[in-house]
Amino acid sequence: MEFNFFMPVRIVAGDNCVKKNAHLFAAFGRRALVVTGKSSARNGALEDVVWAFNQNGQQYEVYDAVPQNPTVACVEEGARLARGMRADFVVAIGGGSPMDAAKAVAMLARQGSDGSIFTREISADVLPMIHIPTTAGTGSEVTPYAILNNDEKQTKTSISAPSLFPKIAFLDAKYTAGLPLPVTVNTAIDAISHAVEGMLSVRAGELSDAVARESLGHLFSAYGALRGGELTHADRCELLYGAALAGVVIANTGTTPVHGMGYCLTYFHGVPHGRANGLLLPAFLRVCARKDPARTARVFAALGMDADAFADKLAALLGSRECYADATLRDYARRAAANKNIKNCAVPMEEADLYEVFKASVGA
Ligand code: NAP
Ligand code: ZN
DSSP states (O other), rough: OOOOOOOOOEEEESSSHHHTTHHEEEEOOEEEEEEEHHHHHHHSSHHHHHHHHHHHEEEEEEEEOOOSSHHHHHHHHHHHHHHHHOSSEEEEESSHHHHHHHHHHHHHHHHHSSSSSSTSSOOOOOOOOEEESSSSSSSSGGGGGEEEEEETEEEEEEEEEESSSOOOOOOGGGTTTOEEEEEHHHHHHHHHHHHHHHHHHHTHHHHHHHHHHHHHHHHHTTTHHHHHHHOOHHHHHHHHHHHHHHHHHHHOOOHHHHHHHHHHHHHHHHHOOOHHHHHHHHHHHHHHHHHHHHHHHHHHHTTTTTTTHHHHHHHHHHHHHBBBHHHHHHHHHHHHHTTTTHHTTOOOOOOOHHHHHHHHHBBO
């Protein structure tokens, strides 16, 4: 047995956990910048956080202009605000977009914006962060990654450093109650992809595999509800917990080609992140099964189904698929082959394999 597992995030879960644990905010300082999108003002999350600030006599400002697929311009603006108000800490509320943006804001606020966000060394000097997910998918609340649009390279690029781990993640499924069904489905598929890809990473180990299996059990327990379109609070708790566990997996393993390929569909066509992964995952697993049957069999054992059943289950959630021309997919395979996620896969993937996956998944 050989592994190296690290998880420095305090995870506080349960109904009303923000208000019940408002005292945990007090240790972070007097002034907070909240980094969020628009929905947190409607789903109760911002209200609970403001309640906690008021309990502690803390001042705050809200930066709620984070778009889906955050940009460098947006995180630089957030960092200017943080510096201007001399923020002591950052509270991220939202899906992966605001949670990732908050990490970059917390870093730039202390380390300055000099246009080199994708190439610089990220030091330990980052504002401390508290993360509150309002989607059940990315697991960003427990990862050291922030994924931003990289217009120079025409893709999404991950920045990563141990200092980008949040200090606390609060998990309360009530914030996800009003999540539109397509977002609920896409984000759940993202989490499934994290658990599956984590098991195929060169950095996978016994403990990350155990967490991945546990994660898949929780995520698939809500499959019937996702398929039927009616989710109870209990279903949403399962998804939120399963997604956080899948985040714990990728915090240790990183993601693999599905994410690297999916960025093409998101960057060029606006396909939501989780949906992009879901479109590609079944064909990716078939290529893995051909090249490394034993390793891939462990993934299907964790899923409790074979390749066909898994493909059918995802297809039922995804509905009609996007289709792209052959030349486009060849271009995407070339671009994706340069992504660092490809080398992170324990099953070696060549550009031709990536093209095969694209073609089988979203070929015209
Ligand atoms: P998202 O882009 O954060 O949110 C999708 C949509 O859902 C937005 O319109 C958002 O609106 C809305 N929304 C969020 N919570 C809601 C709620 N409770 N009720 C109603 N609407 C709500 O989507 P996501 O899938 O969670 O995050 C995707 C991003 O995460 C991508 O950029 C992806 O690359 C990244 N990601 C990061 C990691 C990581 O480890 N860091 C892992 C996977 C993916 P508002 O934002 O306006 O509120
Ligand atoms: Zn993802």
